Amino acid sequence: MRHLLVVDDDAELCQLLSEYLVPEGYDVEAVHSGVEGVERALSGDHALVVLDVMLPDVRGFEVLRQLRARSRMPVLMLTARGNEQDRILGLEMGADDYLPKPFNPRELCARIEAILRRSGGEAAATDARSAGDLTVDDVSMSKASRMAHRGGEAIELTTVEFDLLEALLQGAGRVIPRDELVRTVLNRPFSPFDRSIDTHVSNLRRKLGPAPDGFERIKSVRGIGYQYAVRHLPQGLKK
């Protein structure tokens, strides 16, 4: 049984979700206010938080901000459909994924699965993928500790951003198509008009800053995807 925390003021929806998710192997705890949400989320009892943007007391973003200040626990945001700003803001503030409301419960299950596989499988992933560190120019990342550094200085990355950086560094110098990034980093099939991967790239860019020579580290390749620009031969790949 994996424990989920659902923060949504719609009690009936929480009830239905609980009913739907239990047979899928989840145990759902529902709270209906942001204050309670922060409190419960920080208790450490849950594997993932499903967080609605629209809450009666504080906005979901505020809950996310308080949560992110103290915890890296995975968060799936439920946003109002058609409100791009909410989606981008949620991802920028460190949500792992988002789902527009109303959603298809199967889709919700799949997203939860994907996030949990990514974050829960951290330890396993460490040896499954090539163990050890990865370094390109002045950026290095340690998969064991899930820490990233730029020139010796630690960079705070969310789970998604860490995985994204890993994918980019592993393919440094190569153009990685967007759909490939969506599949490997977000663990879900690529769907057109979903621009969350671009938002994650944008966040990562902002956190990494420009390369020492002033150039953008992650280049957009129009119509295809993204490329991590290499200045020197990546040491992590020298074997």
Added chain:
Amino acid sequence: MRLHIKVFLWFWLGVVVVSGTLIGLTELTHSRAQDDRLWQEKYGPRVDLWARQETHILRTQGSSALEEYVGSFQADPGVLNYMFDGSGREVFDRQASAPVRAMVEGLMQSPGWTQRVDAAERIVAERVLDANGTPYVVVVDFPPPSVLSRSLLDLVDADFSGGRPTRASVIRLAAVVGVAGILCFVLARHIAAPIDRLRSATKRLASEQLETRIDRDVLSRGDELADLGRDFNGMADRIERLVTAQRHLLSDVSHALRSPLARLNVALGLARRHSPSGAQEHLDRIELETDRLNTLIGQLLTMARVDSGVGLERRIVFDLATIVDEVAMDADYEARARRCVVEVTGERNCPVLGAQDMIRGAVENVVRNAVRHTADGTRVEVTVERRDAAVPPTVLVTVRDHGPGVPDKVVPGLFVPFHRGPQAEGTPSGTGLGLAITRRVFEVHGGTATAANADGGGFVVSLELPMHVRDDVDQSQADSRPTTEEHGNAITAA
């Protein structure tokens, strides 16, 4: 500021001209009095001399010699010389003017006086006694000076009057210029400054800073401008209330309509799990209709948002070509299912100013529409064109499909909300709002959206936006924001 300068200059000029005129007039009358005094000093003794001479000639050489002598005065134009005997009779019986006679009589009746002068009329009368003790009165009537010549004289010859009144006038005028300058500047500022404030407040309010109010400085003036300020604040209060209410309503409606849909979706998921396989088909239908309803709600809300201007405050400068590329790339992915291709040609670097998400959505509506209607295996052609020569310069995006097209008479209605175009066989129906939203979005950005049947079949939609020109002062704020192609940077905290 321009009003300030204008009011200032006009007031200043007015005060200076009025004061200058006053000073000039004072100067003029003042020097005339002096002029008269000088004239009297000069001609009084002379007339005295002439009078003695004339009586002497009359007594010693007779009246004919005197007549000759007096006649010599007539050679000077305008100078008249009269001689009256003790009984007041003119010696040669000439007619004298009224002022002259009045002076003679006046002199006769005041025995203590020997000379009377009317400086303004330029007349001098002198009483003399000849050697026999017979009294005579000699009058010399000079031509009066012309007013014009005297005024000119005053202005041209600074030292005419001997003293220094003109320099004093210059100092006076300078003082007026200085004092009036300061006072008028303050006055003009007093009038223009609150107008400047009102204007900048109006501008800020119009650019969605709804909390803008006129401050106490203006309101405490107690004049019409203060009233205007109060009226402005009243209006701003009302606008802010309305806009806030509208935004809350939008968000409440969105929440209220979607909550039941969210529950319906989960309930549907549960129903699928527990229902016999025969019911799945109907459940699919329910799901499809739920999706449509959801899309419709989303579009209605988008329409309302666009109409109420929500989101326009987050305008940034971005490259429209990049947005078109991204949309086309996604649409291409979708189109592959029907062996169709979405192809973008045209120029890069087409900066426009606007709410990026809104414009992306508007372009997406059109491109997806084209993908939906183009025939299997055909291509949707998207072009991006910079029209630098247009006034003002614009960016034109055209989206052309190779579908059945639309009857010409239906075309104008395509942009009307819920106007249904003819449904081609087998094409999925839209909500009837997509193109209407697109047009509204482009219109609120100062652009246009039009459609027509293409030559050689198919349908073409043209979208045009004003190009963002670098040195546009009003947009300097937006300019300072990042103009990168990354839409993630477009965020400003709500």
